[in-house]
Amino acid sequence: xxLVTLAMAGGFALILIGLYGALNNRNILRIIxxxxxxxxxxxxxxxxxxxxxxxxxxxxxxxxPVDQANALIIDPVPQALVLTAxxxxxxxxxxxxxxxxxxxxxxxxxxxxxxxELKW
Amino acid sequence: xxxxxxxxxxxxxxxxxxxxxxxxxxxxxxxxxxxAGLVSLMASVLFVLLAAPxxxxxxxxxxxxxxxxxxxxxxxxxxxxxxxx
Amino acid sequence: xxxxxxxxxxxxxxxxxxxxxxSGYAPDTDLNLTASYYANQTAPDLGAQNIVTGxxxxxxxxxxxxxxxxxxxxxxxxxxxxxxxxxxxxERGPKPFPAGELLQTGxxxxxxxxxxxxxxVFVNGHLTPGGGxxxxxxxxxxxxxxxxxxxxxxxxxxxxSRIESTAGLLFVAxxxxxxxxxxxxxxxxxxxxxxFGALFSAxxxxxxxxxxxLKVGAEFSSMLLSLSETEDEK
Numbered sequence: 001x002x003l004v005t006l007a008m009a010g011g012f013a014l015i016l017i018g019l020y021g022a023l024n025n026r027n028i029l030r031i032i033x034x035x036x037x038x039x040x041x042x043x044x045x046x047x048x049x050x051x052x053x054x055x056x057x058x059x060x061x062x063x064x065p066v067d068q069a070n071a072l073i074i075d076p077v078p079q080a081l082v083l084t085a086x087x088x089x090x091x092x093x094x095x096x097x098x099x100x101x102x103x104x105x106x107x108x109x110x111x112x113x114x115x116x117e118l119k120w
Numbered sequence: 121x122x123x124x125x126x127x128x129x130x131x132x133x134x135x136x137x138x139x140x141x142x143x144x145x146x147x148x149x150x151x152x153x154x155x156a157g158l159v160s161l162m163a164s165v166l167f168v169l170l171a172a173p174x175x176x177x178x179x180x181x182x183x184x185x186x187x188x189x190x191x192x193x194x195x196x197x198x199x200x201x202x203x204x205x
Numbered sequence: 206x207x208x209x210x211x212x213x214x215x216x217x218x219x220x221x222x223x224x225x226x227x228s229g230y231a232p233d234t235d236l237n238l239t240a241s242y243y244a245n246q247t248a249p250d251l252g253a254q255n256i257v258t259g260x261x262x263x264x265x266x267x268x269x270x271x272x273x274x275x276x277x278x279x280x281x282x283x284x285x286x287x288x289x290x291x292x293x294x295x296e297r298g299p300k301p302f303p304a305g306e307l308l309q310t311g312x313x314x315x316x317x318x319x320x321x322x323x324x325x326v327f328v329n330g331h332l333t334p335g336g337g338x339x340x341x342x343x344x345x346x347x348x349x350x351x352x353x354x355x356x357x358x359x360x361x362x363x364x365x366s367r368i369e370s371t372a373g374l375l376f377v378a379x380x381x382x383x384x385x386x387x388x389x390x391x392x393x394x395x396x397x398x399x400x401f402g403a404l405f406s407a408x409x410x411x412x413x414x415x416x417x418x419l420k421v422g423a424e425f426s427s428m429l430l431s432l433s434e435t436e437d438e439k
Contacts, residue, residue, distance in 0.1 A: 021144035091279035173334035181342035
């Protein structure tokens with residue numbers, strides 16, 4: 001078992017646990033928590049895809065001379081993507097929470113089975 | 121990859137998945153929120169081991185810091201209201 | 206019950222796909238073309254030590270501009286959704302129990318240091334791990350600490366929105382300067398590259414990342430404030 005497989009398996013497991021929680025809980029807050037778990041899992045898988053065994057972080061300091069960077073660093077692109085994704089993830093979570101508060105103010109409950117207007 | 125690093129990674133992964141299980145299954149919502157914060161913290165340890173310090177900092181500051189408090193603000197407001205009823 | 210069975214079946218199918226992906230995965234041994242371009246060209250082109258920063262601020266600068274716009278929209282929508290409940294000062298309920306002396310003194314001592322750490326993190330974004338987004342989150346956590354100590358404290362929304370919009374405008378203005386004096390929109394090379402590894406180096410990258418840090422910090426703070434300040438309609 002290597003570090004990459006471990007991190008990837010952890011990420012996939014987090015996605016599954018998060019989706020299970022989102023589908024099985026009735027409380028809206030708990031559903032949002034489950035979504036953030038799945039979100040973290042996706043980030044973990046993406047970063048693990050960029051990792052290469054035996055290489056180091058993409059920062060050119062004393063340990064990584066500029067002319068050898070190509071052979072010493074890991075892929076920086078997934079890291080930049082995940083950094084963006086984490087920040088946007090907080091924005092999405094805040095938006096979901098704001099809507100949850102509005103729903104609570106209008107109906108005085110957070111139980112998702114009580115919201116039946118769009119049910120058929 | 122040294123054995124020690126791998127051991128740390130295994131520990132972090134186990135703590136992360138345990139936290140996720142608690143966050144989904146726990147009866148009490150505050151415990152679930154705290155467990156979700158733990159999941160983010162352990163994920164940021166894994167990011168450091170995966171040589172992604174930038175991502176680890178972001179996850180630690182945003183995922184386990186600000187998100188947890190956003191949830192607690194909302195939870196506090198909901199609790200207040202429910203006590204009144 | 207059927208719902209739960211369906212859920213488990215769906216997740217089991219997903220798990221099979223994931224296991225397939227995982228068992229066939231082998232990490233690359235060489236950087237792919239894009240990554241190796243970034244690895245070779247970041248230092249001579251931009252003079253930034255942190256390649257991730259180089260990608261976020263310059264190579265994919267437009268993407269980052271879009272990202273801070275999305276964040277701004279989110280903060281605006283959160284405020285808009287919650288605005289109906291915002292109570293006036295006089296209509297608020299009884300004051301909550303005041304925080305202890307230790308907590309108040311501690312937060313007064315810590316908040317400026319947290320702010321300083323946040324500023325350090327985003328000013329040094331091109332040299333060390335960190336940058337505008339992390340620094341902005343740390344700045345917002347200083348606001349959060351003050352808010353937790355005294356929930357009744359009022360922050361100036363006007364100041365926060367001024368900081369936010371000024372940083373955004375300057376960000377776009379620097380992008381336009383890059384269009385005029387260097388290769389294209391958000392090109393950071395219109396300022397001298399300086400000494401590789403020094404604080405004032407890498408063209409306009411530290412400047413742009415500091416502005417992003419201010420903007421992100423203001424946006425996160427305003428989200429936290431609007432979620433904590435609103436009161437329910439009575």
